[in-house]
Every structure is written in C-alpha cells, then in structure tokens.
Amino acid sequence: MLRVGMLTSGGDCQALNAAMRGVAKGLSSNVDDLEIYGFLDGYKGLIYGNYRLLTSSDFSGILTKGGTILGSSRQPFKLMRTPDENGLDKVEAMKQNYYKLNLDCIVILGGNGTQKTANLLREEGLNVIHLPKTIDNDIFGTDVTFGFQSAINIATDAIDCIHTTAASHNRVFIIEVMGHKVGWLTLYAGLAGGADIILLPEIPYDIKKVVGAIEHRTKAGKGFTILAVAEGAISKEDAKLSKKEYKKKMEKSPYPSVSYEIAAKIGDKLGSEVRVTVPGHTQRGGSPTPYDRVLCTRLGAEGAKAILEKDFGHMIAMVNNEVRRVPLENVAGKLKTVDPNAQIVREAKLTGISFGD
Numbered sequence: 001m002l003r004v005g006m007l008t009s010g011g012d013c014q015a016l017n018a019a020m021r022g023v024a025k026g027l028s029s030n031v032d033d034l035e036i037y038g039f040l041d042g043y044k045g046l047i048y049g050n051y052r053l054l055t056s057s058d059f060s061g062i063l064t065k066g067g068t069i070l071g072s073s074r075q076p077f078k079l080m081r082t083p084d085e086n087g088l089d090k091v092e093a094m095k096q097n098y099y100k101l102n103l104d105c106i107v108i109l110g111g112n113g114t115q116k117t118a119n120l121l122r123e124e125g126l127n128v129i130h131l132p133k134t135i136d137n138d139i140f141g142t143d144v145t146f147g148f149q150s151a152i153n154i155a156t157d158a159i160d161c162i163h164t165t166a167a168s169h170n171r172v173f174i175i176e177v178m179g180h181k182v183g184w185l186t187l188y189a190g191l192a193g194g195a196d197i198i199l200l201p202e203i204p205y206d207i208k209k210v211v212g213a214i215e216h217r218t219k220a221g222k223g224f225t226i227l228a229v230a231e232g233a234i235s236k237e238d239a240k241l242s243k244k245e246y247k248k249k250m251e252k253s254p255y256p257s258v259s260y261e262i263a264a265k266i267g268d269k270l271g272s273e274v275r276v277t278v279p280g281h282t283q284r285g286g287s288p289t290p291y292d293r294v295l296c297t298r299l300g301a302e303g304a305k306a307i308l309e310k311d312f313g314h315m316i317a318m319v320n321n322e323v324r325r326v327p328l329e330n331v332a333g334k335l336k337t338v339d340p341n342a343q344i345v346r347e348a349k350l351t352g353i354s355f356g357d
C-alpha cells in the first residue's frame with residue numbers, strides 16, 4: 001500500500017489541479033494499492049487534521065480547471081515555530097497527522113514560503129516532494145514555475161485592451177502587474193503587450209527618466225504611452241531606504257499602490273491625465289494555458305516517479321528544458337529575481353523600451 005498526502009499552499013494559481021492530476025495519474029497508472037489524502041486549505045489542513053481521501057474521480061476533468069480542488073491558505077513560514085492561539089505546536093501537529101495516516105510521502109505545491117516549510121518538514125524527517133507554483137516565477141532553481149505563463153496571458157490581454165483605448169484618447173496609461181517583489185511577470189507581459197515603459201523592482205526608476213521617455217514619444221508624434229509597472233516597482237530614492245523605512249513610507253502613503261504614486265508624479269510633471277488599471281487577482285484566475293498544462297503534467301509525472309523510487313526531499317523543477325529533481329536544501333529560502341543586465345532586458349532596451357533607469 002502506498003499512501004501519499006497532497007496540499008496546495010499560498011496564493012493559488014492556474015494549473016495547481018493539473019499538477020496534482022499529473023502526480024495522481026503517474027502514481028495510479030503504476031501502483032494498484034494506492035491512497036491519496038488531500039489536506040484542505042494548505043498547511044492548515046495538515047496542522048489541524050482536515051483532509052479527505054481522494055479518488056480517481058477527484059482527478060478527472062481537472063486538467064483545465066483553475067484554482068485548487070483542495071483549497072489554499074497562507075501560513076507564513078516565520079510563524080510556523082510559533083504556537084497557535086491555543087498553544088498548539090504547528091510543526092509537531094503536522095508531523096503527528098502525517099504519521100497518523102501512515103503516509104509514505106507528502107506532495108506540497110506552492111511558492112517560496114511554502115517551499116521553506118516543505119524544507120522544514122524534510123528536516124523534521126518527513127518525506128516531501130515540492131512542486132513549484134507561482135505566477136511570480138521567483139522560485140530559485142527552476143527555469144519556470146507553473147502559473148507564470150497563464151498569468152502572462154492575462155496580464156498581456158489587459159495591456160492589449162488598454163492599448164486600443166489609450167490610442168483613441170492620447171493618454172498615458174499604467175497597467176500594474178502582480179509579481180510580489182520580483183519583475184518577471186511585468187517584464188514578460190510588458191514585452192508581449194508592447195509596453196513603452198517597463199518598471200521593475202530590480203531596476204529602480206528615476207521619475208525624470210520615465211517622464212523623459214514619455215516626452216520623447218510625444219515628440220515623435222506618439223500620442224499615448226503604455227507603462228507596465230510591477231506592483232513592487234521602486235524609485236531610485238526609495239531603493240536607498242532601509243526595508244523598515246520603506247515599509248513605514250508605504251504605510252503612510254496616500255496612494256493605494258505604487259502605480260498611483262507614479263501616475264501622480266507623471267501627471268504633475270506633464271500636466272496631463274494618467275490612468276491606472278490594476279488587473280489584480282484576475283492574473284491568478286481562469287484556466288491554465290496549454291503550456292502550463294503540459295508543464296504540470298510533466299512535473300507531476302516526475303514527482304510520481306520520485307515517489308515510486310522513494311527519492312524524497314526534492315523540488316521537481318524545469319532546468320534547461322529538462323525536468324529535474326533539485327534538492328530542497330539547495331534552494332529553499334532563495335529568491336530568483338530579474339538580473340538588470342539579463343539578455344532579455346538588454347534586448348528590450350535595444351527595441352527602445354525604457355526601464356526608467
């Protein structure tokens with residue numbers, strides 16, 4: 001009998017279901033005696049023993065379905081060692097629930113924080129397989145995370161829609177793209193959507209340069225400008241602040257997000273209106289793209305293979321176009337950011353896109 005647990009943790013994204021299906025099909029096609037337990041709402045389910053036995057019908061028809069059939073929640077890694085409001089030791093509780101069900105392994109789907117907890121459980125002696133999920137694409141050790149390509153499509157669609165209205169009204173438009181503290185999603189959607197200016201957390205901007213780029217377009221007879229701005233974009237001055245100082249500044253800011261601050265600054269300097277569009281959580285929603293479906297089927301299948309070979313403690317990653325097992329201890333806690341000198345950034349600049357630097 002093979003007993004496998006599964007959970008999805010952190011912000012959801014497209015293709016979580018496709019990845020779980022990949023694992024389940026990879027196992028059920030090769031093992032007769034199999035039980036898969038799904039823990040509900042992320043680590044919460046593992047901590048409090050909320051789970052259900054999943055059957056083949058749970059995994060049927062979910063390749064194309066967004067969200068997660070198990071539900072998800074954020075359980076910050078830094079609080080994992082802090083007892084809950086009733087004094088419960090969360091790590092101990094997770095271990096007990098794992099042992100109670102006599103699991104051979106637990107498959108954990110999630111982003112950076114989730115991965116850190118997965119590694120902690122590995123250190124505590126549990127057999128863990130991690131599958132790298134996030135629209136942010138910021139997990140170190142894998143070329144790509146699932147959800148990223150699907151989110152690029154949605155953010156690009158948003159930019160495409162703004163393009164037509166911006167052109168009709170000769171306006172400056174900002175589209176704020178998700179990505180937490182990294183700029184992958186903004187960079188790719190910005191390029192795919194033909195943004196004129198792309199602002200990323202990794203390349204602090206100078207507002208004078210941003211305004212200069214808009215004026216340059218106006219002089220060239222272009223009546224509108226599209227800016228793709230990462231939700232974590234930061235000015236050169238703010239980048240000099242300590243984390244604490246910046247956090248304080250943001251808390252006091254009258255603007256709902258960085259894009260509105262940038263819009264106000266541009267508006268002041270140009271004396272014209274700047275509109276902001278925030279596609280927000282739509283970027284995490286809907287059906288996964290064919291790319292993500294294929295990626296997840298491959299990662300899931302390899303996850304199943306690792307389980308069958310009893311080779312635990314890995315993230316199943318995509319490295320140089322090959323699916324690989326990457327030891328969790330080598331990657332947990334590391335962030336994959338955009339290199340400001342990366343080829344893709346240099347190419348973008350060559351085509352005239354301004355990064356405001």
Ligand code: F6P
Pocket residue numbers: 011074111134135136178179180231284
């Ligand atoms: O990590 C995925 C992500 O969508 C980020 O891009 C974004 O900053 C964050 O989650 C939003 O989190 P929440 O859903 O908790 O508002």
